[in-house]
């Protein structure tokens with residue numbers, strides 16, 4: 001393994017019945033990357049993310065997080081990953097703080113003696129300390145997403161995986177999410193994989209892109225490389241070209 005690879009997807013496939021959802025996909029993400037994960041509706045992004053986070057098993061191939069195989073050593077591999085994949089995971093009639101305390105109780109990386117301090121720390125990181133005692137049902141969508149990131153931070157992750165985190169957010173919410181990702185990446189060195197259809201938004205925060213179509217990897221590289229390949233037409237047109245060719 002390359003020492004700095006935080007996520008390695010190695011020849012991963014997945015079928016549902018006769019249908020191939022993911023077809024021999026390989027890519028890796030290095031420590032410190034913010035990687036945009038893009039592809040049209042139905043390309044297989046969520047299916048791949050569900051395999052990365054141990055929710056479903058690959059039909060073939062393997063996935064390693066921080067060098068640990070998710071299939072063989074699931075708990076160890078997943079202990080350093082935070083994710084928002086399937087929302088909502090929160091109880092609406094409980095406060096944000098109590099929801100996090102509950103989730104911290106289940107987390108192998110959060111010792112009981114540190115639980116309360118850890119929850120206060122992650123609430124503070126995402127700017128929810130003051131609203132922590134309010135019920136989640138009173139939160140805006142942007143606040144719920146930030147609570148989701150607080151949850152993802154509980155186990156002090158090296159990698160955070162976000163599946164379409166900007167969905168439904170207003171421009172303010174999108175900006176707050178962007179700033180939070182940038183801050184966590186720059187100040188805490190957390191690596192990110194972010195799936196989204198908002199190419200302009202991703203271009204502002206991503207150092208790298210992985211592009212899939214119909215379950216297959218079609219392109220991967222740095223943001224700069226994508227800009228160079230796309231040339232004057234820009235990445236959006238280039239993306240559409242790749243998807244229709």
Ligand SMILES: Nc1ncnc2c1ncn2[C@@H]1O[C@H](COP(=O)(O)OP(=O)(O)OP(=O)(O)O)[C@@H](O)[C@H]1O
Pocket residue numbers: 016019021039040041042043044045046047048
């Ligand atoms: N369990 C399943 N059985 C059959 N088909 C499935 C199953 N899970 C997903 N699919 C199909 O697999 C394809 C890939 O779905 P997936 O949700 O991974 O795509 P996606 O890239 O995340 O799309 P979107 O951008 O719309 O979220 C879709 O056509 C979906 O309908």
